[in-house]
Amino acid sequence: MKGIRDxxxxxxxxxxxxxxxxxxxxGGFFSEAPSSQEQSDDQxxxxxIGSMALSVSPDASSGGFxxxxxxxxxxxxxxEDSNISDDSSNRKKIDPLAKIEDLQIKFLRLLQRxxxxxxxxxxxxxxxxxxxxxxxxxxxxxxxxxxxRNERAKRMAREQEASGLxxxxxxxxxxxxxxxxxxxxxxxxxxxxxxxxETNAFCPATDCIREVVGTVNGIKLTFIDTPGFLPxxxxxIRRNRKIMLSVKRFIRRSPPDVVLYFERLDLINMGYxxxxxxxxxxxxxxxxxxxxxxxxxTHSSPTLPEGPNGYPVxxxxxxxxxxxxxxxxxxxxxxxxxxxxxxxxxxNDPQCKRNFMGQNVxxxxxxxxxxxxxLCICTKVLADANALLKFRDSMELGPVSNNRLPSLPHLLxxxxxxxxxxxxxxxxxxxxxVLDPHGWDHDVGFDGINLETALEVxxxxxxxxxxxxxxxxxxxxxxxxxxxxxxxxxGPTYSVGxxxxxxxxxxxxxxxxxxxLRNLKHNVTDCGVSLTSxxxxxxxxxxxxxxxxxxxxxxxxxxxxxxxxxxxxxxxxSFEATFRGSDYPVRNDCVSLSMTALSFNKETVIGxxxxxxxxxMRGMRLSINGxxxxxxxxxVSVKMSSSEHVEFALVALFSICKALLRRMATENRxxxxxxxx
Numbered sequence: 294m295k296g297i298r299d300x301x302x303x304x305x306x307x308x309x310x311x312x313x314x315x316x317x318x319x320g321g322f323f324s325e326a327p328s329s330q331e332q333s334d335d336q337x338x339x340x341x342i343g344s345m346a347l348s349v350s351p352d353a354s355s356g357g358f359x360x361x362x363x364x365x366x367x368x369x370x371x372x373e374d375s376n377i378s379d380d381s382s383n384r385k386k387i388d389p390l391a392k393i394e395d396l397q398i399k400f401l402r403l404l405q406r407x408x409x410x411x412x413x414x415x416x417x418x419x420x421x422x423x424x425x426x427x428x429x430x431x432x433x434x435x436x437x438x439x440x441x442r443n444e445r446a447k448r449m450a451r452e453q454e455a456s457g458l459x460x461x462x463x464x465x466x467x468x469x470x471x472x473x474x475x476x477x478x479x480x481x482x483x484x485x486x487x488x489x490x491e492t493n494a495f496c497p498a499t500d501c502i503r504e505v506v507g508t509v510n511g512i513k514l515t516f517i518d519t520p521g522f523l524p525x526x527x528x529x530i531r532r533n534r535k536i537m538l539s540v541k542r543f544i545r546r547s548p549p550d551v552v553l554y555f556e557r558l559d560l561i562n563m564g565y566x567x568x569x570x571x572x573x574x575x576x577x578x579x580x581x582x583x584x585x586x587x588x589x590x591t592h593s594s595p596t597l598p599e600g601p602n603g604y605p606v607x608x609x610x611x612x613x614x615x616x617x618x619x620x621x622x623x624x625x626x627x628x629x630x631x632x633x634x635x636x637x638x639x640x641n642d643p644q645c646k647r648n649f650m651g652q653n654v655x656x657x658x659x660x661x662x663x664x665x666x667x668l669c670i671c672t673k674v675l676a677d678a679n680a681l682l683k684f685r686d687s688m689e690l691g692p693v694s695n696n697r698l699p700s701l702p703h704l705l706x707x708x709x710x711x712x713x714x715x716x717x718x719x720x721x722x723x724x725x726x727v728l729d730p731h732g733w734d735h736d737v738g739f740d741g742i743n744l745e746t747a748l749e750v751x752x753x754x755x756x757x758x759x760x761x762x763x764x765x766x767x768x769x770x771x772x773x774x775x776x777x778x779x780x781x782x783x784g785p786t787y788s789v790g791x792x793x794x795x796x797x798x799x800x801x802x803x804x805x806x807x808x809x810l811r812n813l814k815h816n817v818t819d820c821g822v823s824l825t826s827x828x829x830x831x832x833x834x835x836x837x838x839x840x841x842x843x844x845x846x847x848x849x850x851x852x853x854x855x856x857x858x859x860x861x862x863x864x865x866x867s868f869e870a871t872f873r874g875s876d877y878p879v880r881n882d883c884v885s886l887s888m889t890a891l892s893f894n895k896e897t898v899i900g901x902x903x904x905x906x907x908x909x910m911r912g913m914r915l916s917i918n919g920x921x922x923x924x925x926x927x928x929v930s931v932k933m934s935s936s937e938h939v940e941f942a943l944v945a946l947f948s949i950c951k952a953l954l955r956r957m958a959t960e961n962r963x964x965x966x967x968x969x970x
Contacts, residue, residue, distance in 0.1 A: 471556065888900070
């Protein structure tokens with residue numbers, strides 16, 4: 294059974310990583326420490342709420358869905374092994390499973406009352422996730438026992454619902470939130486099919502928090518109706534916060550199972566922006582409130598706007614556009630794009646269309662009341678299963694943390710790369726822009742700023758400092774290098790350094806030391822070690838390098854190194870030959886050929902490259918670089934710099950001519966194709 298359990302656990306986690314729609318949330322959104330603005334009666338321990346965000350296509354009919362395969366779900370229940378101790382008795386393991394079986398019976402009975410089939414995609418997802426969670430929690434129990442429990446639950450649900458015994462008791466408590474005038478109270482009245490909550494089309498009708506209780510299809514529903522929020526503005530923040538804090542105090546006595554957040558579908562347009570209000574909700578209630586929140590769109594039979602072709606857009610595309618816009622601002626409020634809230638379309642107009650059974654239907658034919666009940670039941674069932682099995686949610690809403698570790702081949706390549714900054718000294722700081730190495734930037738012309746200086750601290754002791762900051766529309770990075778060296782005019786050279794580099798919100802530190810020995814007149818041997826620290830993990834490297842000089846124009850460099858960390862090892866080496874021009878050092882024309890080899894995880898990659906830099910004419914420098922490896926990956930780069938305006942004109946003329954020739958070639962191919970046809 295252990296192998297099966299490990300397989301199931303792997304499947305759940307792998308699918309949850311691939312999915313952008315988390316279904317599980319535990320740890321109540323009311324368990325956070327109260328803010329300084331709350332009263333002293335807000336203290337105390339709070340009940341944990343397990344929750345699920347179930348995403349369902351808003352145009353799916355209530356009686357069925359397009360896909361009935363639970364394995365194709367894009368939403369995953371995120372569960373975590375409860376780490377059952379070895380000395381736990383079998384009885385302690387079975388008790389939660391017995392409770393889950395009872396919960397399955399209740400769920401299946403509720404489905405029969407709603408007339409929903411187990412083939413419904415949403416229902417199949419819930420049953421499938423409960424089955425997986427039960428397998429994981431079962432510990433050493435066998436798969437056959439779990440399957441027998443599922444079959445017994447189905448049989449008992451049919452028998453109990455047929456006899457009506459025992460009486461089904463599964464109440465659902467629902468918190469209602471939204472701006473004033475969006476139809477919160479009207480929706481409550483529509484669900485109960487009677488005026489239980491006061492409504493007013495011209496002014497806010499709900500001025501206090503109150504519970505509205507009723508029964509629908511034998512299911513007890515308790516709505517927590519709340520005063521509406523005012524539109525997002527600086528002047529309304531204080532009042533909205535006061536309402537939210539009052540709601541937070543009210544629901545602490547009895548937390549809700551489901552949260553409904555209301556918006557009007559007909560008022561969502563390109564100018565819509567409720568980010569300040571959604572952000573305030575997240576601050577007051579906590580980001581976990583969104584795990585079991587359903588986005589309710591009222592007035593869902595609007596007049597459709599015209600599209601670019603002058604005809605009204607389709608209902609599905611209009612709904613998708615509006616709901617995506619609201620979901621986008623929810624993502625911004627929680628700083629996490631993985632969350633996907635289910636959507637419920639609602640129409641409370643008494644003149645809306647009805648089906649042959651007298652039920653209110655939307656323009657897409659959906660019966661929204663039955664869809665509402667199904668969404669609420671599924672959300673509560675999954676939350677209860679999560680609480681019974683004592684699973685903790687493995688995902689928290691917020692900025693996605695980058696859990697990737699540094700690549701050993703990349704660390705080794707950087708370590709083997711030759712560098713030595715401390716020889717040339719300058720008493721002043723040098724500041725210069727950092728240009729985009731891949732082309733022209735159409736905004737400001739450069740991507741960052743570089744500052745550096747080098748000085749002689751004392752006789753034969755040099756130090757250098759370099760810092761670079763890069764910023765574009767999406768990323769911000771900082772890199773700095775500190776180095777010190779002792780140079781013996783007739784002997785070896787010793788150097789130490791510390792490099793800092795930002796990676797997301799983390800910093801990577803690298804300490805390195807080198808010793809350069811001049812054992813012969815035309816031969817220099819360099820050996821070095823490095824230590825890299827990143828997220829409490831350490832990587833140790835060592836290298837050996839030998840340089841052979843043949844006159845002033847030829848230089849050969851060979852090196853080899855090893856990098857180890859996180860239980861892995863990478864090996865690498867390179868050979869480089871550099872040929873300088875006949876006018877060296879007056880002119881720094883040179884051509885370099887190189888070969889590299891890297892071995893990691895029993896895979897070896899061999900690469901080759903060339904670099905050239907020369908001056909074709911006065912005032913112009915041209916650089917051509919290229920590389921390719923055994924994995925058939927490579928690049929070629931051509932750079933040109935000039936201080937003459939004529940050269941700039943030639944570059945522009947060359948680009949224009951190239952574009953025209955490409956266009957003429959394309960037109961000729963089209964003509965030939967037409968003539969051939």
